[in-house]
Amino acid sequence: MSSQTATTEELFADDPLAWAGGDYRALHRLGQTELADLQLAALRRRFADLRGGLAVLDAMVADTGVEAIETLGDAIPLLFSPEVYKSYPASLLRRKRFDVLTGWLSRLTTVDLSGARASAATSIDDWLADLDASTDLRVQHSSVTSGTMSFVPHTHSEVDAMFSVVGARVRGGGDPVPVVWPMIRGGRSGIMRCADALAEHVAGGEDNVHAMHPGRMSADVMLLAGQIAAARARGEDVDADPGLLARREEFEVLRRESEAAMPGFVERLADTLRGRRVYLMNTWNTLHQVATAGLDRGLDGLFAADSLIEPGGGTKGAHMPDDWQDRVLRFTGADRLQHIYAMTETTALHPMCGEGRYHLEPWTVAFVLDPATDEPLPRTGTQTGRGAFFDLLARTHWGGFRSEDRITVAYEPCACGRSTPQVHDGIRRLKDVGDVDKINCAATDSAHRAALDHLSGGS
Amino acid sequence: MALAVPAVVRGELVEGPLVEFGGRGETGFAVADPAAVVPRLGRRNLALSRELAALDLDEVLDYLAELGARLVDNEYLDEAVERSAGLADTPPGLVRSNHRLLPGLFAREATEEVVAAIGRDVLTGWPERRMADGRVGAVHAFGVRSAHVIAGNSPLIAAMTLVRTAVTRGEAVVKTPSNDPLTMVALVRTMIDMAPGHPLTRAVSVAYWKGGDEALERRLYHPAAFDKIVAWGGMASVKHVVRYLEPGLELVTFDPKRSATILGPEAFEPAALDDVARRLALDVGAFNQVGCVNARVVYAVCDTGAAEDLARRVYAELRELPPTVSTAAGRIDTELRACLRALRAGGFHTVVGGEADEGAVIVSHLDEPVGFAGSLAGRVANIVPVETAEDAARHLDAATQTVGVYPAALRHRLREVLPLVGVQRTVELGCAVSVHPALPQDGFEPARRLVRWVTDEHLPAGSDPLDIVFPPHREEDP
Numbered sequence: 001m002s003s004q005t006a007t008t009e010e011l012f013a014d015d016p017l018a019w020a021g022g023d024y025r026a027l028h029r030l031g032q033t034e035l036a037d038l039q040l041a042a043l044r045r046r047f048a049d050l051r052g053g054l055a056v057l058d059a060m061v062a063d064t065g066v067e068a069i070e071t072l073g074d075a076i077p078l079l080f081s082p083e084v085y086k087s088y089p090a091s092l093l094r095r096k097r098f099d100v101l102t103g104w105l106s107r108l109t110t111v112d113l114s115g116a117r118a119s120a121a122t123s124i125d126d127w128l129a130d131l132d133a134s135t136d137l138r139v140q141h142s143s144v145t146s147g148t149m150s151f152v153p154h155t156h157s158e159v160d161a162m163f164s165v166v167g168a169r170v171r172g173g174g175d176p177v178p179v180v181w182p183m184i185r186g187g188r189s190g191i192m193r194c195a196d197a198l199a200e201h202v203a204g205g206e207d208n209v210h211a212m213h214p215g216r217m218s219a220d221v222m223l224l225a226g227q228i229a230a231a232r233a234r235g236e237d238v239d240a241d242p243g244l245l246a247r248r249e250e251f252e253v254l255r256r257e258s259e260a261a262m263p264g265f266v267e268r269l270a271d272t273l274r275g276r277r278v279y280l281m282n283t284w285n286t287l288h289q290v291a292t293a294g295l296d297r298g299l300d301g302l303f304a305a306d307s308l309i310e311p312g313g314g315t316k317g318a319h320m321p322d323d324w325q326d327r328v329l330r331f332t333g334a335d336r337l338q339h340i341y342a343m344t345e346t347t348a349l350h351p352m353c354g355e356g357r358y359h360l361e362p363w364t365v366a367f368v369l370d371p372a373t374d375e376p377l378p379r380t381g382t383q384t385g386r387g388a389f390f391d392l393l394a395r396t397h398w399g400g401f402r403s404e405d406r407i408t409v410a411y412e413p414c415a416c417g418r419s420t421p422q423v424h425d426g427i428r429r430l431k432d433v434g435d436v437d438k439i440n441c442a443a444t445d446s447a448h449r450a451a452l453d454h455l456s457g458g459s
Numbered sequence: 460m461a462l463a464v465p466a467v468v469r470g471e472l473v474e475g476p477l478v479e480f481g482g483r484g485e486t487g488f489a490v491a492d493p494a495a496v497v498p499r500l501g502r503r504n505l506a507l508s509r510e511l512a513a514l515d516l517d518e519v520l521d522y523l524a525e526l527g528a529r530l531v532d533n534e535y536l537d538e539a540v541e542r543s544a545g546l547a548d549t550p551p552g553l554v555r556s557n558h559r560l561l562p563g564l565f566a567r568e569a570t571e572e573v574v575a576a577i578g579r580d581v582l583t584g585w586p587e588r589r590m591a592d593g594r595v596g597a598v599h600a601f602g603v604r605s606a607h608v609i610a611g612n613s614p615l616i617a618a619m620t621l622v623r624t625a626v627t628r629g630e631a632v633v634k635t636p637s638n639d640p641l642t643m644v645a646l647v648r649t650m651i652d653m654a655p656g657h658p659l660t661r662a663v664s665v666a667y668w669k670g671g672d673e674a675l676e677r678r679l680y681h682p683a684a685f686d687k688i689v690a691w692g693g694m695a696s697v698k699h700v701v702r703y704l705e706p707g708l709e710l711v712t713f714d715p716k717r718s719a720t721i722l723g724p725e726a727f728e729p730a731a732l733d734d735v736a737r738r739l740a741l742d743v744g745a746f747n748q749v750g751c752v753n754a755r756v757v758y759a760v761c762d763t764g765a766a767e768d769l770a771r772r773v774y775a776e777l778r779e780l781p782p783t784v785s786t787a788a789g790r791i792d793t794e795l796r797a798c799l800r801a802l803r804a805g806g807f808h809t810v811v812g813g814e815a816d817e818g819a820v821i822v823s824h825l826d827e828p829v830g831f832a833g834s835l836a837g838r839v840a841n842i843v844p845v846e847t848a849e850d851a852a853r854h855l856d857a858a859t860q861t862v863g864v865y866p867a868a869l870r871h872r873l874r875e876v877l878p879l880v881g882v883q884r885t886v887e888l889g890c891a892v893s894v895h896p897a898l899p900q901d902g903f904e905p906a907r908r909l910v911r912w913v914t915d916e917h918l919p920a921g922s923d924p925l926d927i928v929f930p931p932h933r934e935e936d937p
Contacts, residue, residue: 059804084800087804
């Protein structure tokens with residue numbers, strides 16, 4: 001494990017903001033060579049620290065024969081596909097074998113899970129709640145793809161390091177900023193976990209988070225929703241879990257309330273936050289929904305012009321009108337949208353600059369792979385292909401991630417003045433976007449309703 | 460220069476002007492401009508229908524037999540093999556192997572079986588049946604005008620389409636796929652060389668356009684132009700077609716399917732194991748697993764250890780298959796390789812092989828197929844241990860086409876129950892990939908679906924029509 005005295009590359013990777021002396025701006029203005037050297041040193045340290053302690057990495061090393069990392073590119077065969085985070089048999093969830101799932105999860109993280117009481121859990125919600133309570137792990141679950149759910153083992157400390165950067169970026173050293181959260185407040189999916197971190201690092205406390213609904217999005221219901229949607233796509237029926245059917249009433253109340261909540265929410269925002277500088281980060285479709293609810297009620301120019309409105313994650317499968325960005329700007333009164341690029345598997349919100357490029361946070365190493373062969377394209381100039389990343393912030397799990405996105409990366413410094421590599425706008429899924437088996441997190445909210453419909457429809 | 464693919468309109472070659480399309484691999488190709496060709500494909504020609512209906516069935520079968528003979532050492536097919544690299548799902552060597560199977564489909568004994576599947580009597584005459592109510596019903600099978608959206612994973616599909624069209628004396632417009640824009644054109648060019656102007660030659664048109672091009676297809680697919688649309692394969696191609704359906708235009712689909720294998724405990728007896736491994740390797744690997752008939756998930760009544768032993772044997776047998784039947788994929792499926800790595804890391808599966816593009820056998824440690832079972836390709840199988848053979852049934856449904864079974868006694872038991880969940884074919888282990896064109900496929904009889912069943916009815920002389928219009932009339936008014 002790592003030595004007692006933190007080396008500079010260790011500090012850079014563990015707490016980039018502290019490394020930069022609290023100067024977020026400086027993090028994006030390192031010399032290219034300096035950044036690459038720091039990244040390589042940090043990557044080598046992560047590899048050395050995790051070898052022998054992380055079963056999944058050891059298996060990958062045995063599989064690929066990559067025993068040492070001499071260059072950044074050496075890590076490419078060791079990048080994890082999204083499949084790694086759902087490489088457990090789906091029946092374990094149905095059979096409620098959370099003890100076995102905990103064993104699986106312990107292969108993916110160095111966090112000691114021996115204190116978890118997984119065998120007592122009767123639902124995913126219980127299981128994850130227990131992990132939250134008994135360990136530093138803050139597992140982020142995915143929406144449901146092809147009937148299964150991914151579990152990415154981030155820790156509280158890692159997410160903390162990431163959001164202290166977000167806090168610095170948003171607050172610039174100043175006062176807490178109210179967080180507007182146009183969704184259900186609680187939950188353990190990638191995006192829902194953000195609300196917890198934003199409460200701490202941006203809002204300065206729960207009181208300053210303005211959520212549409214105080215409830216909690218259930219992982220079990222999301223899984224059921226995804227399975228129902230997948231089954232419907234195949235023309236089949238899903239037998240709802242009796243345990244979920246028993247919770248029907250609870251879900252019903254949440255459904256009725258969340259469906260009805262948006263109009264009241266925008267009215268509350270108008271009453272409490274009009275003219276204030278706010279932070280509002282969410283998926284494109286959710287931002288459009290809240291804007292539409294507001295504009296329908298004649299509410300526009302609601303917040304201060306220097307508010308930070310951060311759309312990320314694309315349309316999530318929803319149909320979006322061409323003018324959705326204008327509508328969001330009109331409703332919020334912000335003078336611009338700060339687009340971000342983010343994914344559950346890595347700890348960063350990469351912000352877009354004035355030139356329309358997503359700047360990769362410096363603790364994220366970007367690779368572009370030839371989609372046909374997985375061979376790396378040169379880390380120079382501008383390259384298009386499969387996006388792959390190494391998240392140096394990850395110290396308890398392996399940060400290497402081979403995404404399903406087709407991206408274009410520019411490695412040379414940007415006209416905006418930042419030197420960090422940039423991802424061009426226009427990120428697409430490599431797989432066919434219209435794949436009927438692909439139900440993604442986007443549909444979460446409506447799929448959630450479909451699940452509740454299914455439960456309340458009785459069996 | 461991109462490969463140029465002509466179109467054929469009613470037996471006439473259309474070689475230009477050309478428009479380029481990207482292929483599914485890196486290779487693109489250029490086809491006769493669909494905007495000019497497609498509008499010519501939607502017209503009915505009653506004179507041609509009359510000529511076809513008047514053809515003697517034996518003349519049709521002779522025509523097909525001669526065509527079959529010309530498919531041996533055929534220059535157009537040779538060219539199709541050479542140009543298939545980068546387009547076809549399999550390496551050129553396997554395309555050639557498939558082409559070697561084509562002449563057999565046109566041989567007299569094969570086409571007679573297709574005739575028999577429909578009924579020689581209804582194709583050549585009006586066989587009469589006296590019905591219980593007294594009437595005499597005569598039945599004749601007429602050819603129809605069909606649009607065929609064919610799949611490209613097997614050149615045999617093009618040949619089966621031609622045989623069925625000719626035997627029924629129907630008319631076919633064939634939309635070729637981007638993974639095989641060549642075979643159908645090669646076959647029809649051979650027909651043109653052999654019998655230009657023959658009604659059977661003029662009965663076939665072939666074109667490529669991008670499937671789902673609504674501006675083109677909306678004007679083509681309507682009841683005034685076609686009686687049936689025959690759609691093969693992928694969900695996307697079937698979905699494209701469905702939106703054009705309306706009364707008068709019938710859809711015949713060979714839906715996207717998967718196939719599976721079920722092995723009873725007898726498969727693991729020492730005397731059987733070698734044979735089972737070889738047969739299973741053939742079901743998995745023949746023609747590189749590009750067909751819906753290839754085995755992918757293998758449900759085996761055994762424990763994990765026995766499954767792992769079988770996996771090693773099957774992996775070895777896969778590599779021993781003759782190169783005319785199966786080869787390494789030739790290109791690495793990066794997605795599948797990433798999935799295999801994830802499985803190795805996850806701890807719930809054993810993966811044998813899969814180092815490069817040679818194929819692999821995955822063993823599930825629990826009785827559940829891998830999450831990406833639908834994407835298994837390039838000779839990759841998944842052995843799933845189950846407690847009883849019947850346990851496999853809960854994983855099978857109407858999307859399951861073929862189930863290879865060992866031993867025979869188990870097959871006899873399963874053929875009574877698997878169809879109840881939707882399975883359409885059970886077959887001796889090792890024979891899964893060989894589909895017989897005269898047997899039912901996907902749960903229906905293709906050749907019998909490609910005709911219009913016409914009746915001609917009359918009463919015996921002296922009968923009172925009121926007797927059959929309202930039979931109680933006889934009792935009321937003796």
